Amino acid sequence: MEKQKELFGHPIGLYILFLTEMWERFSYYGMRAILVLYLVAKTSDLNAGLGWTEGEAYALYGWYTMFVYVASIPGGIIADKYLGQKKSVMLGGWLLVAGHGILAIEQMWAFYTGLILIVAGVGCLKPNISTMVGGLYANGDRRKDMGFYIFYMGINLGAAISALAVGYVGETYGWHYGFGMAGVGMALGQMVYLYGQKYLTHVGDLAVVEKTSGEPQQNLFLDIFKKKNSLFSTLAVLALGLVVFATSSWQYGLLIMGLSFAVGVAMVMYNECNAIEKDRMKVVFLSFLIIIVFWGAFEQAGGLMNVYADQKTNRMIGLSFLPEVPASWFQSVNAIFILLFATLVGTFWIKWAKAGKEASSIFKMAVGVIIMGSGFLFMTAAALEYQEVGKSAMHWLILAYLFHTIGELCASPVALSFITKLSPERYVAFMMGAYFAATGLGNKVAGILSEASAEAGELTIFAGIAIFCVLFGLLVFLIIKPLKRLTHGAEEGLEPATH
Numbered sequence: 001m002e003k004q005k006e007l008f009g010h011p012i013g014l015y016i017l018f019l020t021e022m023w024e025r026f027s028y029y030g031m032r033a034i035l036v037l038y039l040v041a042k043t044s045d046l047n048a049g050l051g052w053t054e055g056e057a058y059a060l061y062g063w064y065t066m067f068v069y070v071a072s073i074p075g076g077i078i079a080d081k082y083l084g085q086k087k088s089v090m091l092g093g094w095l096l097v098a099g100h101g102i103l104a105i106e107q108m109w110a111f112y113t114g115l116i117l118i119v120a121g122v123g124c125l126k127p128n129i130s131t132m133v134g135g136l137y138a139n140g141d142r143r144k145d146m147g148f149y150i151f152y153m154g155i156n157l158g159a160a161i162s163a164l165a166v167g168y169v170g171e172t173y174g175w176h177y178g179f180g181m182a183g184v185g186m187a188l189g190q191m192v193y194l195y196g197q198k199y200l201t202h203v204g205d206l207a208v209v210e211k212t213s214g215e216p217q218q219n220l221f222l223d224i225f226k227k228k229n230s231l232f233s234t235l236a237v238l239a240l241g242l243v244v245f246a247t248s249s250w251q252y253g254l255l256i257m258g259l260s261f262a263v264g265v266a267m268v269m270y271n272e273c274n275a276i277e278k279d280r281m282k283v284v285f286l287s288f289l290i291i292i293v294f295w296g297a298f299e300q301a302g303g304l305m306n307v308y309a310d311q312k313t314n315r316m317i318g319l320s321f322l323p324e325v326p327a328s329w330f331q332s333v334n335a336i337f338i339l340l341f342a343t344l345v346g347t348f349w350i351k352w353a354k355a356g357k358e359a360s361s362i363f364k365m366a367v368g369v370i371i372m373g374s375g376f377l378f379m380t381a382a383a384l385e386y387q388e389v390g391k392s393a394m395h396w397l398i399l400a401y402l403f404h405t406i407g408e409l410c411a412s413p414v415a416l417s418f419i420t421k422l423s424p425e426r427y428v429a430f431m432m433g434a435y436f437a438a439t440g441l442g443n444k445v446a447g448i449l450s451e452a453s454a455e456a457g458e459l460t461i462f463a464g465i466a467i468f469c470v471l472f473g474l475l476v477f478l479i480i481k482p483l484k485r486l487t488h489g490a491e492e493g494l495e496p497a498t499h
Contacts, residue, residue, distance in 0.1 A: 005199065011136045013203060014147055016196030017129055018154035023189025024093070024125060025158035027100050028068075028118070030166030030182040032302050033331040036061050037310060038175040047174060054307060055454050061303045062447015063251075064115055069440025071123025073262050076131075076433025078124065079206075080426070085128035085135070086197075086204030092125030093190040100183030104176050114179070127432035128204070134420030134428070135203040145417050149346045152413040153339060158185070160335035167328025224264035227271050234264030266434065269427050279486040280422040283362070284431060286483065287418065288438035290365050293472050294411055295442025296449065297465045298372055298404055301334060304450040305379070305397065308458060313382075314391040330397055337405035345409040361418040361491060362483050366476035368411025373469020375403030376462045383459035421490045 005012045039057035041049025052060075079088040099117030102110045133151050137144040162185065170178025224230045237260035245253025270281050309315070310327035317325055353359035382396035415435065423431035453461045 010143060010147055010150065011199070013136050013196070013199040014133065014150060016192065016199050017133055017136075018151055020089070020093070020189050020193040020196070021129055021151065022154040022158035023185050023192065024096065024122075024129075025155045026162040026166075027096060027158075027182040027186035027189070028122065028162075029159040029331065029335070030162030030185065031100065031103065031118070031179055032065070033163040033167045033306075033328040034170035034175055034178050035064075036303055036306050037171070037328060040307065041175070047171065049175060055451050057307075058303050058447050058450040062444045062450070064119070065299065065302065065447070066440040066444035067119045068122045069126070069436040069438075069443060070259075071119050072127040072433035072436035072440070073123075073430070074433070075123035075125070076127045076430040077265070079128045079131075080428075080430050082206070084204055084206035085132050086200060087206075088124045088128045089132070089193065089204070092121045092123070092128070093186070093193055095121030095124065096186045097121075097183065097190055100179065100186050104180030104183060106176050123433075127436050130416050131420065131428055131432045132200070132204045134417065144420075145414070146346060148413045148417045149342055152409075152416075153342050156335040156338035156342070158335075160332045160339060163328055163330075163332030163335065167326055167331060171326045171328055223268045224261070227267070230264050230267035230271060233267050234260050236260075237263050262434070262437065265430070269424075269430065273424060276488045277424050279488060280490055281424075283483050283486050284419060284422050284434075287362065287365065287415065288434065290362075290369060290411075290472075290476060291415060291435065291438040292442040292445065293469065294365070294369050294372060294407075295439050296445030297369075297376065297469050298408065299443045299446035300376075300450060300461075300465070301331065301401070301404070303447060304453055304458065304461065305400070306331065308379075308382075309397055312386050312392060312458075313394055313397060315394060325394070330401070333398055333401040334405050334408070337402055338409060341405060342409055342413075345406065349410075358480070360480065360484055360487075361414045361421075362476065362480055364414045365411045365418075366473045366480070368407040368409070368414075368473075369469050369476070370407070370473035371410060372404050372407025373466050373473070375400040375407065376466035376469070378403070379462040380459060380466060383457070383462055387459070418491075422487060 007015060036057050038049045039052045039060065040054055041047060041051070043049065043051040075088060075092065079085045083091065095117050099114045099121055101114075102117065103114035104110075105114075130151075133147060134144065137147060162182065166178045166181050166185075169181050224234050238257055241253050241256030241258075241260060243253075244256055266285070270278060273281060306327065309330045313327075315325040315327065316323065349359055349364065378396045378400040382392035382400075385392040385396070416432075419431055419435050420428055449461055449465070
């Protein structure tokens with residue numbers, strides 16, 4: 001790998017990507033902090049919203065946050081096959097600048113247009129900028145995990161600032177001023193990325209695959225029909241989508257039918273891999289299930305827990321300049337805790353591994369699910385207190401976010417690094433896109449659970465999430481050894497055998 005200029009022991013390109021992602025997350029999380037609050041705010045309020053019911057707001061939130069991440073699949077394919085990661089990030093940035101800017105216009109056409117542009121922009125940017133971080137380090141470079149931790153701190157620095165700044169402006173001066181502020185942040189991120197291109201000349205370009213004469217060009221979609229397993233997988237998921245479409249929900253039916261082609265493309269890639277790569281891909285696919293479970297629980301933050309903070313939490317602090325804590329500010333608690341604890345958690349795992357204890361990525365992800373799920377025990381206590389006295393204390397939310405944060409630090413940055421280690425280099429952008437698509441499906445699960453709270457009640461939802469996550473994490477512990485064998489030393493930097 002070409003020698004790169006370094007700063008504090010890491011390539012300068014890492015800090016360019018750090019700042020770009022920081023401002024992108026500022027825009028995304030700032031908008032997310034006020035989205036549901038804007039949707040449920042009454043049209044007669046001084047700071048009028050759309051006056052939607054909570055169920056309608058949770059449904060849109062679930063669909064929107066799902067598509068934001070599912071769009072990473074076409075974003076990864078575009079990078080792998082047409083533009084390369086670096087140009088895809090550039091395209092995504094401009095789409096995000098446009099999307100957040102349009103949201104500042106107080107018209108329904110602008111609202112939906114802005115959301116669509118943000119979905120497309122995040123799809124192009126999110127998986128590819130993460131892949132570029134991995135590309136800054138050679139295989140086996142032990143700095144890679146810490147590089148992802150640093151990058152992850154950039155994500156959360158943006159998220160922490162945005163929830164405080166955009167949340168305050170949106171709740172105090174007007175929702176659309178908040179949306180506009182998020183757009184300004186994204187524009188700053190795009191300026192940083194443009195400036196930093198000279199430090200990214202060696203990473204993110206379109207990979208050139210050598211073809212022997214007469215060898216047919218691979219077409220990921222048409223190749224679905226060449227092998228029985230890819231065709232069967234696609235048709236099976238497509239048939240399920242048709243059944244759901246015809247019998248219960250046209251929205252979920254269309255979603256499943258769309259995902260059938262993603263499943264087919266994944267099988268095409270799997271068929272093209274050698275034996276070791278196939279084993280590693282199996283572990284990646286299974287890790288996606290862990291990711292869906294994790295984010296299905298965690299993403300209650302922007303939906304159910306956000307509205308819970310607004311409507312059922314005693315937020316009075318009695319200060320003359322701030323008598324009540326804005327509900328959106330609780331969206332910054334997770335990010336602030338990450339900034340405080342990211343290095344400590346990373347250091348803990350390094351010492352844990354040096355002590356000869358189990359420290360595989362799958363193990364860390366399972367630990368993360370258990371710790372994060374345990375945080376909902378505090379929300380269960382909050383719901384019980386609300387039933388008794390009509391309001392619950394703020395400390396329950398803060399304790400829940402503390403456990404969510406520790407769980408996230410165990411699972412999420414490790415998962416990002418894990419995908420780049422196990423995925424074949426020629427498909428790494430697609431696999432990173434699939435990772436974020438799994439995150440998106442988790443977001444949709446979160447929206448469904450939030451909607452269910454209208455009938456089941458918050459107490460049932462919070463307690464159910466806690467119990468399920470702990471049991472699921474313990475189940476993963478039981479299969480760690482066979483999963484580690486299937487990685488064939490990928491986490492030790494060993495290369496797979498060539499064809």
